[in-house]
Each structure stands twice: as C-alpha cells, then as structure tokens.
Amino acid sequence: MSAGTLYDKVWDLHRVAQLPGGSTQLFIGLHLIHEVTSPQAFAALKDLGLPVRLPERTVATVDHIVPTTSQARPFADPLAEEMLATLERNCSDYGIPLHGLGSGRQGIVHVIAPELGLTQPGMTVACGDSHTSTHGAFGAIAFGIGTSQVRDVLASQSLSMGKLKVRRIWVGGQLQPGVYAKDLVLHIIRVLGVKGGVGYAYEFAGPAIDALTMEERMTLCNMAIEGGARCGYVNPDAVTFAYLQGRPYAPKAQAWERAVAWWRGLASGADAVFDDEVRFDAAAIAPTVTWGITPGQGIGVDETVPTLEQTEPDERPLAQEAYRYMDLQPGTPIAGTAVDVCFIGSCTNGRLSDLQAAAAVAKGRHVAPGIKAFVVPGSEQVAAAAEAEGLDQVFREAGFEWREPGCSMCLAMNPDRLEGRQISASSSNRNFKGRQGSATGRTLLMSPAMVAAAAIAGKVCDVRQMINTTP
Amino acid sequence: MTAAMTTSSFPFGPVSAVRGRAVVIAGDDIDTDRIIPARFLKCVTFDGLGEQVFADDRAELSGEHPFDRAELQGASVLVVNRNFGCGSSREHAPQALMRWGIRALVGESFAEIFYGNCLALGIPCFTASHASVLSLQEALIADNYQELSLSLATASLENSQGQLWQLELQSGPQQMLASGQWDATSQLLANDGELARTAASLPYINGF
Numbered sequence: 105m106s107a108g109t110l111y112d113k114v115w116d117l118h119r120v121a122q123l124p125g126g127s128t129q130l131f132i133g134l135h136l137i138h139e140v141t142s143p144q145a146f147a148a149l150k151d152l153g154l155p156v157r158l159p160e161r162t163v164a165t166v167d168h169i170v171p172t173t174s175q176a177r178p179f180a181d182p183l184a185e186e187m188l189a190t191l192e193r194n195c196s197d198y199g200i201p202l203h204g205l206g207s208g209r210q211g212i213v214h215v216i217a218p219e220l221g222l223t224q225p226g227m228t229v230a231c232g233d234s235h236t237s238t239h240g241a242f243g244a245i246a247f248g249i250g251t252s253q254v255r256d257v258l259a260s261q262s263l264s265m266g267k268l269k270v271r272r273i274w275v276g277g278q279l280q281p282g283v284y285a286k287d288l289v290l291h292i293i294r295v296l297g298v299k300g301g302v303g304y305a306y307e308f309a310g311p312a313i314d315a316l317t318m319e320e321r322m323t324l325c326n327m328a329i330e331g332g333a334r335c336g337y338v339n340p341d342a343v344t345f346a347y348l349q350g351r352p353y354a355p356k357a358q359a360w361e362r363a364v365a366w367w368r369g370l371a372s373g374a375d376a377v378f379d380d381e382v383r384f385d386a387a388a389i390a391p392t393v394t395w396g397i398t399p400g401q402g403i404g405v406d407e408t409v410p411t412l413e414q415t416e417p418d419e420r421p422l423a424q425e426a427y428r429y430m431d432l433q434p435g436t437p438i439a440g441t442a443v444d445v446c447f448i449g450s451c452t453n454g455r456l457s458d459l460q461a462a463a464a465v466a467k468g469r470h471v472a473p474g475i476k477a478f479v480v481p482g483s484e485q486v487a488a489a490a491e492a493e494g495l496d497q498v499f500r501e502a503g504f505e506w507r508e509p510g511c512s513m514c515l516a517m518n519p520d521r522l523e524g525r526q527i528s529a530s531s532s533n534r535n536f537k538g539r540q541g542s543a544t545g546r547t548l549l550m551s552p553a554m555v556a557a558a559a560i561a562g563k564v565c566d567v568r569q570m571i572n573t574t575p
Numbered sequence: 576m577t578a579a580m581t582t583s584s585f586p587f588g589p590v591s592a593v594r595g596r597a598v599v600i601a602g603d604d605i606d607t608d609r610i611i612p613a614r615f616l617k618c619v620t621f622d623g624l625g626e627q628v629f630a631d632d633r634a635e636l637s638g639e640h641p642f643d644r645a646e647l648q649g650a651s652v653l654v655v656n657r658n659f660g661c662g663s664s665r666e667h668a669p670q671a672l673m674r675w676g677i678r679a680l681v682g683e684s685f686a687e688i689f690y691g692n693c694l695a696l697g698i699p700c701f702t703a704s705h706a707s708v709l710s711l712q713e714a715l716i717a718d719n720y721q722e723l724s725l726s727l728a729t730a731s732l733e734n735s736q737g738q739l740w741q742l743e744l745q746s747g748p749q750q751m752l753a754s755g756q757w758d759a760t761s762q763l764l765a766n767d768g769e770l771a772r773t774a775a776s777l778p779y780i781n782g783f
C-alpha cells in the first residue's frame with residue numbers, strides 16, 4: 105500500500121468521514137462545471153430542495169457545445185442554445201460564477217481553471233468530465249465524475265470515494281526535438297494499455313517530467329484517463345510555482361509565501377512508498393500516432409501498422425475491429441497515410457505552447473490542396489495571447505482557419521465534425537469510433553506539430569523532417 | 576430503430592436481486608461514445624436516452640444488434656467483456672442503458688467512472704474471470720436467453736437450467752445496494768459538521 109506520496113497526503117487532508125458502505129467521504133476543494141453534465145444535477149438538486157453547499161468553490165464555463173465560427177446568441181442550434189441558457193439560469197439561481205462567452209475568460213474548462221490560477225497544488229478537483237485529470241499537473245488530485253456525483257458535490261461539497269493505488273511512472277532521459285508531451289503520453293498508453301491504469305493514480309516523475317513546462321504536464325495528465333487511471337499528477341516544484349504566481353486566483357503577497365511552503369511539503373518524499381513503478385526512457389520515444397480505435401493503439405511515426413501476429417493475443421479482436429474500421433493495412437507504414445481534415449485544439453493540446461509548436465511548422469508553408477485544416481484555441485485567453493504574437497496570421501497565411509475557442513471537433517457536439525469516412529489528423533485525445541461526429545469517421549491522434557505537418561503534406565509525416573529544414 | 580423502453584420503475588430502495596433475460600454485448604474496451612454518441616448529449620434531461628443507446632452500432636448492424644433483436648426486448652441484464660464503459664465520464668451512458676431496461680451488468684472488468692455512475696443509479700456491476708464470462712456468454716446463447724436470476728447477497732447467477740456462476744461484487748457497493756443507501760447524497764449531508772471542520776483545516780480555504 106502506498107504511503108507518503110502526494111496522493112496519500114492530499115487524500116488524508118481531505119477525508120471527512122468513513123461512510124457506511126466502506127468508502128470515504130472526501131472534501132472537494134474545487135468543483136468545475138459546464139453545460140453538458142450539470143443540467144440534470146441541478147434539476148435533481150431542485151427536486152431535493154437543496155442549496156449549493158459552497159457556491160464560492162464552484163466555477164462554471166461553457167465549452168462543449170459552443171460554435172467556433174460565430175458565437176453570436178442565440179446559437180443557430182436551438183438545443184445548444186437551450187443548454188447554455190440552462191447553465192446561465194442555474195449559475196445565476198445558485199450564485200455560481202460563470203466565465204461565459206466574451207468574458208475574456210471563457211474556454212475549455214481544463215484550460216481556463218489552470219490559467220486563472222484556480223487549480224492549485226494540494227487541492228481536490230472534481231468536474232463532470234473525465235479529462236479533469238489534467239489538473240493533476242499542479243499536484244492536485246483531480247478526477248472526472250458522473251452527473252449523480254455532480255449533484256452530490258453541489259449539495260455537499262464532497263464525494264463518496266474509494267482510495268486508489270499509486271503507480272509511479274518514472275521517465276528518465278529527455279524528449280528529443282520534435283517529440284512532445286503528447287508523444288510521451290501516447291507512448292505510455294501504448295505500453296501500459298488503456299486498461300493498465302484502472303484502480304491507480306499515476307504519479308509522473310523523473311528527469312524528463314521535471315523538464316516539462318506546466319502546459320506539457322497538463323497534456324500528460326490530461327490523458328492519464330485514456331490509460332485507465334482516473335487521475336494522474338506531477339509533484340509541485342519551482343516550475344509549478346512560477347506558472348501560478350500572479351494569476352488572478354493565485355494567493356498574493358505573504359499568503360503566496362505561505363502557500364509555496366505548504367505546496368512544497370505536499371510532494372512525494374524520498375521515502376514515499378508506491379504500489380508499483382514503471383520506467384520509461386524519454387530519449388527513445390518517437391513522434392507517436394494512433395492507427396486504431398483506442399488511444400492505446402499507437403505507434404512511432406516511423407513504424408508500420410502492427411500485424412495481428414505483432415499484437416498480444418488478447419488484443420487481437422480489437423486490432424481486427426480497428427483494421428476494418430480504419431481501413432489501414434497491417435504491415436504498412438503509418439507515414440504516408442492520406443488525411444482529409446486537420447484539427448488543432450482541445451483540452452489536451454489547445455494551449456499557447458501547442459499553437460506555437462504548430463505555427464512553427466506552418467510558418468512559410470501551405471496546407472496541401474483539398475485539406476481542411478483549422479485551429480481552435482483552448483480559451484479566450486489563449487486566443488488573445490496567440491493573436492498578440494501573430495500566430496493567427498501565420499496560420500491564416502498557411503491556409504488554416506482560425507476559430508473561436510471551445511471543444512469543437514474533439515467530440516463534435518458543435519457544428520465542427522467529420523463527414524462520412526473522412527479521416528482526421530487530430531491533436532485531441534480520443535480516436536473512438538464515431539468520436540468526431542461521423543459514425544464512420546476516422547481519427548489519427550498526434551501532437552499539434554504533427555497535425556500541422558500532416559496538413560502541409562496532406563498525409564501523415566514525421567515532423568522532425570520539417571523542423572530540421574527551412575521551408 | 577425499435578424503442579425498447581421498459582415501463583418498469585427505475586431502481587429505488589434496497590436492491591437484492593435482479594431477474595430477467597440477459598443480453599450479450601461482446602468485445603473489450605467498449606467506450607461511452609459507443610454506448611451513447613456525443614450528439615445525444617445535447618439535452619438537459621436524461622429522458623430520451625433509452626432509445627438512443629448504442630445508436631451508431633445499431634444503425635451499422637441494421638436490426639441485428641442485440642438491443643434490436645425481438646427476443647431480447649425487455650432484457651434486464653447486460654453481459655460484457657473487459658473494460659466496459661471506458662472513456663468519458665458521461666452518466667448519459669448508464670442512464671441510456673437503464674432507460675432501455677438494464678438493471679445489472681456482468682463483465683470481466685469495468686471502467687471506474689462508469690462503475691461509480693452505475694452504482695449511483697442503483698445498478699450493480701458484477702465481475703467474473705475471463706473464462707467465466709466467456710462460459711456465461713456461451714451458455715446464454717445456447718439457452719436462447721432464458722430468464723436468469725442474480726443474487727446480490729451471494730454474488731451468484733443462476734440460469735434456467737439451474738447452472739450456477741459465482742461472480743464478484745465489491746463489498747462496499749454490495750452493502751450500499753442491499754441497504755438501499757446507494758444514493759450517496761443523504762449520507763454525505765449527514766456529516767456536515769465534520770465537513771466544515773475538514774474545510775477549515777485546509778490552508779487554501781483560509782487564504783493560507
């Protein structure tokens with residue numbers, strides 16, 4: 105059993121009581137809500153006649169259903185409009201701050217909470233969205249919950265939870281140029297599998313993790329859930345504190361000094377005990393691309409789609425399903441696979457550094473004929489920062505569309521979607537069947553720089569060749 | 576698509592047994608996007624979801640999907656393989672299954688958020704070994720999906736031939752379901768004093 109890890113310490117600090125069924129009542133320090141998974145929770149709260157226990161620890165935004173071409177109200181889609189109107193009404197009825205469209209602070213929930221300084225080390229963070237694991241980048245224990253649990257957090261600011269085991273994922277060496285946090289996490293999931301993390305929290309540690317920026321750590325923790333781990337985290341350090349200092353909700357003046365001292369003490373100690381440890385070498389990782397229908401079906405861009413014999417026996421039915429669905433031939437190189445749509449954005453890779461990496465590839469080049477390529481910033485703040493640097497111009501000149509912030513084609517609840525059998529190069533996190541809005545649409549997951557390279561080439565290609573040559 | 580809505584009430588109070596026909600959905604890693612595609616999440620209530628469960632898979636199989644087969648209408652047990660319900664946290668997935676009529680699941684393993692969401696609706700997720708699940712799936716097909724019964728107290732399943740399968744049900748969920756306290760809200764509200772003390776002890780709640 106783990107002991108002395110950040111997970112153990114934060115868990116103990118937030119324990120309220122032991123519940124009759126044997127689970128623990130855990131206090132939730134930050135509750136994030138959005139339009140898709142909250143309306144039914146508020147309806148249940150109203151039915152029960154209960155107030156929101158701590159509206160000041162609850163923060164709302166709108167992200168999943170917002171259009172990215174025009175965000176004028178009312179939205180063209182009446183269902184989307186009804187969802188936002190319902191969220192607005194609930195927030196105003198219960199006194200919950202809503203960072204709405206045009207506020208300058210709207211965006212994907214997992215992008216805005218960190219950039220506003222809401223997410224801090226040592227917190228428990230819950231949200232009705234599985235990618236809440238993102239916030240673990242700060243040394244928070246952050247996890248996705250269902251709508252009944254959203255209701256519970258609204259009503260009681262706490263949850264009934266069972267404690268997870270802790271696996272340390274130690275990453276030595278350094279990522280090579282052209283290889284990003286996205287490649288690292290796709291590689292980890294490829295090796296440990298999409299079920300490998302079930303029952304675990306993942307602690308990411310080691311020299312390669314220490315060297316990551318906060319935005320890269322967010323990409324990494326964001327996809328812990330794709331590896332089956334309900335939460336993933338990185339111990340807070342100087343990189344974390346430098347990112348947080350001066351953000352709107354970060355502690356100020358003397359409180360800042362006290363906060364940093366407290367945060368430092370939360371990190372897993374040298375004597376921490378883990379349930380399990382797995383080691384990786386960052387230097388050995390290539391840009392990684394998925395070829396199948398789960399995020400675990402990934403390969404290096406210089407590899408071939410695995411043949412049935414190259415997959416583990418119990419993975420073969422899924423591999424066969426993936427061959428049929430994706431229409432990719434086992435044994436053929438993934439590089440060279442023609443794509444139709446290129447999407448840069450999402451809570452995995454819609455932050456400023458993601459757009460910078462993609463723009464560096466796009467600059468001075470042009471999207472291949474017939475390819476639809478678009479960039480969706482993760483938040484209004486990301487959009488403003490990117491525009492201040494002229495990244496929007498770089499993308500437009502290269503033939504990409506520059507859109508308004510939101511989740512967009514990550515899950516296609518807005519008008520952005522694949523049509524028919526189209527195949528996308530996507531910087532998002534899920535390549536499930538039908539994920540991007542067409543029941544037969546296909547998704548290749550990769551880093552934003554790799555998506556930009558695919559847009560330029562019209563097919564999957566190794567971005568390392570583009571960053572080593574001038575256009 | 577035939578709408579197969581059960582009119583029976585949703586789980587309420589103590590859950591000690593589930594009886595009915597079982598439907599088999601074979602395959603590992605069946606994600607929540609497949610159980611309920613994202614376009615159906617554009618709703619402010621869960622009411623219509625029973626008709627949309629597995630929408631894309633059902634359309635692809637045009638009537639041959641287990642959820643569309645005439646003899647399986649009204650089934651209340653779903654038998655699956657590994658890592659069922661992975662992916663998104665959307666409670667719309669168990670809600671859609673429940674509204675179609677499912678009251679219990681049996682599988683080799685379940686994704687955690689999905690498992691918790693099911694429990695919050697009063698739906699037990701039983702697990703069993705790889706070999707057991709396969710033998711159960713085969714027997715169900717051989718038996719032409721006759722009625723079976725699941726007991727929560729013994730975590731066992733018996734088919735119409737009297738064949739018995741020993742399953743597993745975690746003791747926490749088992750107790751919560753048996754006592755009718757699977758809906759956590761009232762328990763959580765009962766400890767408000769402790770909750771206030773916990774909050775007061777946290778530096779970030781107190782401005783450090």
Ligand code: SF4
Nearest residue numbers: 235450451511514515
């Ligand atoms: S960007 Fe995608 S994964 Fe992230 S919150 Fe939005 S829909 Fe979910």
